[in-house]
Amino acid sequence: MIELKNIYKSFGSKQVLNGVNLHVVKGESFVILGGSGTGKSVMLKHIIGLLKPDKGRVFIDGRDVTDFTRQEWFKIRRRFGMSFQEAALFDFMNVYENVAFPIRRHTRSTEEEIKKRVGYCLDLVGLSGNEKLMPSELSGGMRRRAGFARSIALNPEVLLFDEPTTGLDPVMTDQIDNVINDLRRGLDVTCVTITHDMISAFDIADRMVMLYEGEIVFTGTTDDILKSRVPIIRSFLKGRICEEKTQ
Amino acid sequence: MNFLDRLGNWVLEVVAQAGDFAILCGTALKAIFKRPFDIRNLFKQLERIGVDSMPVVLITALFTGMVIALQTYSGFKRFQAQSMVGALVGVSLTRELAPVLAGLMVAGRIASSIAAEIGTMRVTEQVDALEVMGVDPVQYLFVPRILSGTIMLPLLVGVADVVGIYGGFFLLVNVFGENPDMYLNKVYQYTNVHDVVSGLVKAAVFGFVIAMVGCFKGLRTEGGAEGVGNATTGSVVMASLLILILDFFLSKLMF
Numbered sequence: 001m002i003e004l005k006n007i008y009k010s011f012g013s014k015q016v017l018n019g020v021n022l023h024v025v026k027g028e029s030f031v032i033l034g035g036s037g038t039g040k041s042v043m044l045k046h047i048i049g050l051l052k053p054d055k056g057r058v059f060i061d062g063r064d065v066t067d068f069t070r071q072e073w074f075k076i077r078r079r080f081g082m083s084f085q086e087a088a089l090f091d092f093m094n095v096y097e098n099v100a101f102p103i104r105r106h107t108r109s110t111e112e113e114i115k116k117r118v119g120y121c122l123d124l125v126g127l128s129g130n131e132k133l134m135p136s137e138l139s140g141g142m143r144r145r146a147g148f149a150r151s152i153a154l155n156p157e158v159l160l161f162d163e164p165t166t167g168l169d170p171v172m173t174d175q176i177d178n179v180i181n182d183l184r185r186g187l188d189v190t191c192v193t194i195t196h197d198m199i200s201a202f203d204i205a206d207r208m209v210m211l212y213e214g215e216i217v218f219t220g221t222t223d224d225i226l227k228s229r230v231p232i233i234r235s236f237l238k239g240r241i242c243e244e245k246t247q
Numbered sequence: 248m249n250f251l252d253r254l255g256n257w258v259l260e261v262v263a264q265a266g267d268f269a270i271l272c273g274t275a276l277k278a279i280f281k282r283p284f285d286i287r288n289l290f291k292q293l294e295r296i297g298v299d300s301m302p303v304v305l306i307t308a309l310f311t312g313m314v315i316a317l318q319t320y321s322g323f324k325r326f327q328a329q330s331m332v333g334a335l336v337g338v339s340l341t342r343e344l345a346p347v348l349a350g351l352m353v354a355g356r357i358a359s360s361i362a363a364e365i366g367t368m369r370v371t372e373q374v375d376a377l378e379v380m381g382v383d384p385v386q387y388l389f390v391p392r393i394l395s396g397t398i399m400l401p402l403l404v405g406v407a408d409v410v411g412i413y414g415g416f417f418l419l420v421n422v423f424g425e426n427p428d429m430y431l432n433k434v435y436q437y438t439n440v441h442d443v444v445s446g447l448v449k450a451a452v453f454g455f456v457i458a459m460v461g462c463f464k465g466l467r468t469e470g471g472a473e474g475v476g477n478a479t480t481g482s483v484v485m486a487s488l489l490i491l492i493l494d495f496f497l498s499k500l501m502f
Contacts, residue, residue: 048379074381082379088372102380105283154380 001026001190002047002158007056009042016042017053018214024192029184031201032194033218034211035236040194041085043211044162047192048080049073078106081151081189082160087143089135089150095122096131099149106154121149124186125179141172145179152187159183161193165200177203198237210236268463271385275393275459278386288391296357296392296458297399301406303356304349308407311344312336312414320423329425333433336415341442342502345407346400347494350453353400354486358461361392362482365465366475374466384466392458400454401447408443445501452497453490460486 002024009017016039024030034040045051046058049068057066065076089098099118103109109117122128125145135143144164151159161180165173177200184191184204195201201208202222210218210225212232218225225233315336323329365388368374377384412434419425464482468474 050375050378070383074378074383077379077381080379082376084372084376086371088376090368090373090376091371102382105380105382 001061002192003059003062004043004046005057005059007043007046007053007058009039009046009051009053016214017046020056020211020214020216022209022216024190025207026190027188028206029180029191029193029204031205031208032192032211033196033198033201033208033236034194035196038211039214040196040211041162044082044160044192044194048077048082048160078154079157080160081154081156081158083144083147083151083162083164085163085166087135087147089138089143089146091135094132094134095127095138095146095149098135098146099153102150102153117153118149121153122146124152124183125149126175141168141175144168144176148179148183152183152189155187156189158190158192159187161191161195163195164193165195165197170199173197173200174203176200180204212236267467268459271389271463271466272459274385275389275462278383278390279394281383281386285387285391288387289394292391292395293399295360296353296395296454297402300353300356300399300403303352304403304407305410307348307352308340308345308411309414311348312340312411312416313418315339315344316415316418320419320425329419330429330433332415332419332425333412333430334437337412337434337438338442340411341408341438341446343446343494343498345404345411346446346449346453347490349400349404349407349450350457350490350494351487353396353403353454354457354460354490355483357396358457358464358482358486359479361458361461362464362468362478363475365462366468366478369466369468370471370474388466389459389462392462393455396454396456396458397451398454400457401450404446404450405443408446441501445497448501449494449497452493456489456493457486460489 002022004020004022007017007020007022008015020039020043022032022043032040032043042051046053049058049065053066057064059065060076065073068076089095090101093101096118099121100114103114103117118131119128122131125148127142127145127149130138130142130146133142135146138146148161148164164180165176168176180191180193181204183189191204193201193204205222207219207221208225209216210233217230218228218233220228225237228234316332319332319335320329323331365374368388374384374388377387416427416430419430420427461482464478464485468478470477
């Protein structure tokens with residue numbers, strides 16, 4: 001469904017992505033794993049067209065979208081829902097208006113239909129009854145869930161999660177993982193999640209890739225990664241600095 | 248890096264920014280005519296840019312009218328020409344001072360606030376969220392603000408013209424005890440429609456520039472809180488300079 005072929009991206013003199021190849025199959029939950037600053041978010045932004053590669057191609061449903069104009073991307077993006085690291089809720093709108101925003105912009109729904117849809121989305125993420133709260137009044141976990149609710153408002157085919165559990169306590173992390181799994185099962189969508197949280201990755205992934213210094217060093221299932229003997233991956237799983245690379 | 252390198256880099260940066268600004272102006276102008284029209288947001292911005300700026304613009308106009316009257320009265324009286332004070336206050340306010348000073352005051356208030364608002368949205372990924380939702384940030388964020396700036400600044404300047412002229416009237420009549428009819432007659436006699444209309448046209452251009460600069464600086468914000476701070480300061484400096492530069496060219500064009 002989503003394919004990145006030989007993607008290179010640099011910012012100034014810093015090479016962030018170095019020939020990345022990736023293939024996400026329809027319906028799977030795909031996790032992009034990697035430490036901070038390895039280029040995970042940059043990769044995600046290539047999938048959604050917020051960044052254009054210096055070299056390489058991006059395909060969605062077999063169609064080359066690399067050179068799409070902004071207007072063409074606006075159309076394609078309606079099939080995607082993206083949840084940002086800090087939720088990126090509009091701070092001048094309450095939770096209800098945030099979730100209703102994409103519905104108002106892209107459909108001709110009546111106020112009654114919007115209310116029903118917003119209620120359904122908030123119910124899916126466990127935020128019913130918090131419609132009138134402003135983003136500044138929400139906890140970190142609630143903010144992420146409100147962001148999820150907004151991202152599913154238009155019934156997307158693909159959900160992208162940018163570090164959904166970063167900065168949350170373990171209980172909240174588990175709750176967010178459950179919400180992601182529920183959303184995936186309940187809505188039958190393809191999920192792409194980037195994270196550096198191993199527990200979270202194991203909870204939600206069908207398949208995963210690991211990104212290290214702009215290159216993919218592993219592709220496989222959760223079982224495969226546990227069996228891997230590659231030092232970088234072993235170190236990452238144990239949460240230690242990879243000595244082979246640092247020496 | 249030597250002086251010439253630095254100068255060269257600075258020139259390149261300024262030219263690149265000017266090009267970027269011009270392209271974004273074109274994109275924003277095109278976006279005005281695209282659906283959907285966000286009327287609710289437009290009214291919110293009309294209130295914020297126009298109604299909320301009223302006190303500061305009116306106080307500026309009142310005291311500007313009074314100070315012109317004060318300075319010219321003491322000068323003109325030396326050769327018995329105090330009857331001409333009304334003419335000078337009327338012409339200078341409508342042609343120049345009301346649009347330029349109102350523009351500068353609104354630039355300080357609004358360009359900075361727009362830049363801070365959009366800049367914060369940029370660094371907290373709210374602008375990316377708009378893009379991802381298939382909403383053009385230029386259409387959603389720029390259009391209501393530039394329309395409001397272009398509509399409201401002429402209205403503010405129209406009221407400022409009246410208040411400024413009244414400021415001069417108040418000083419001459421109530422402080423210096425001059426004849427009120429003399430002042431008003433000279434205002435009517437020497438201030439013609441072209442003076443007023445040209446001032447309002449300038450105000451519309453300044454209103455567009457103020458909102459556009461705020462939006463531009465906000466959208467191009469990089470980094471965190473420091474980036475927002477830089478965008479805010481930069482927007483006031485850029486808007487103020489553009490107002491003063493454009494004022495010269497518009498005056499040359501219209502008079």
